Amino acid sequence: MAGMKAPSTALLRAFSPLWRPQALPWTARGCVLQQQQAAPFSSTQRMEKKGRGAKTDMRITLIRYHLQHPLTPRPLRFSRTRALRHWTIHRAWRLYQRKLAEKRTLELERQYNSMAEACEALRLIDSNGLNAQDRERLGVPEPEMTGAKSDKDTGRLYRIAMRKDGIFNGAPIEYAKIQTETPSKDGWNHGWTK
Numbered sequence: 001m002a003g004m005k006a007p008s009t010a011l012l013r014a015f016s017p018l019w020r021p022q023a024l025p026w027t028a029r030g031c032v033l034q035q036q037q038a039a040p041f042s043s044t045q046r047m048e049k050k051g052r053g054a055k056t057d058m059r060i061t062l063i064r065y066h067l068q069h070p071l072t073p074r075p076l077r078f079s080r081t082r083a084l085r086h087w088t089i090h091r092a093w094r095l096y097q098r099k100l101a102e103k104r105t106l107e108l109e110r111q112y113n114s115m116a117e118a119c120e121a122l123r124l125i126d127s128n129g130l131n132a133q134d135r136e137r138l139g140v141p142e143p144e145m146t147g148a149k150s151d152k153d154t155g156r157l158y159r160i161a162m163r164k165d166g167i168f169n170g171a172p173i174e175y176a177k178i179q180t181e182t183p184s185k186d187g188w189n190h191g192w193t194k
Helices: 009-015 026-035 058-067 080-124 132-138 156-161
Strands: none
Touching: 080 156
């Protein structure tokens, strides 16, 4: 790190669109000037201020400068066999990732089905812990026959389990602020368009 020199501004002048002279032929220059007019139906030419061209975003200029910097390593160019090896390894990795995702999906589906069965069992259980098949198998009479209120007793545990009281205790978690060390001063830059 100590042996690296700081880049000069000569490279910035060479690669920056801000400092590059107009190299367009006169026919193309006319097309560009027509596109830059503020009002599309105006018959008058747009007045340009002296010494100023089209304003370019400095971030784009910096990105171009660093991509074309001599210290930036060149992009990878593989030979045919090396590209085939790379593609094979990448394809195997993607297949492995897909199998993992399918395994996770099947596990989540199994858990969901198990929870749905448990909820259905809770919905059918009465206050004695029996459903219709258990009552029939054990010979226990129906709640209507004994005079108990079956509507209130059947599914009571299910209704209690599905109750949503006191979950949020205020605002839902979706509206909570993301924990950051320092809040941003201006937030998202909505003016950036490129």
